[in-house]
Amino acid sequence: MNETNISGAWSALEPSARRRARIETRVFEWLEAAETSLLGEWFGLLKIEPLTVLACVSVGAVALVLLTPVGWMTAILLN
């Protein structure tokens, strides 16, 4: 076998199209995640699903209002 034959045989080790696509997806998803700030992700979420974000914020606020006196009462009872 000469140089060309071995080079030809080596081409059988090429990654399959499916494997190539999988690697590319992972690499670029990782890069995108690393380059997007947390604040940017929140703004992105606000842009895509404003109602969901509004619902989450409302539930959070209500929970804070309701749970603060409950927590306070519990602390008094335990003491």
Place this chain on the structure above:
Amino acid sequence: MIGIPAYVVDGELPAERELVSWFKLLSALFGGEVQALDEDAVLQLVERARAGDRAARQRLYRQHVARVFRTVRGMLRSNTEAEDVTQDAMLNVLTSLHRYSPRSGTRFAAWVTAIAVNTARRRFRRKRPELTATGELPDVADPDGDLGDGLDRARQRAALLRALAELEPREREIVSLRYGAELNATEIAAQLKLDAANVRKILERLRARLGERVEARADNGVKP
């Protein structure tokens, strides 16, 4: 005398052959094959990618990913291992572009390959059995193989991987850099801190050994 249909000789059914040609066409259309760029064009892509051009970064990635996979596949035991190392190495390349400085006579591909080989070595140090030990049978079957891969190609892959498994890790590294990364003897010597003339001698010897073994295995009809 009964005539043997051509497809029996070729080992493919006519419908399968048609499917294969369609697959190859689609693969070429959707990025399966990438047109190789010359070094100046690659360096321009590097500059643009450094400046934040995402399209340039993606083109740079596509220019080198198959080369990296071919190189580390020759050194590692399985396709899955090679896939993980390729992924880590390409991430390392794309996030370290600012560190690359073109030296005279050193191609960007050589720098990329050095990162890939170091990534494979780090994995080897961390978890030794991941790298094919001499004589150990590698994982030669590829369940993710392309539809366009014929039986001959699968046999060729199996014969080559088994022949590679019989080489020492250092020897596998040298032949992988030559035939997987397509580096010349001077580039390999610079990477492995060896003398170029010595690398040429080693390559000549390894080519003969590898050739003999691949041919012997192919003649014995290695199962893919």
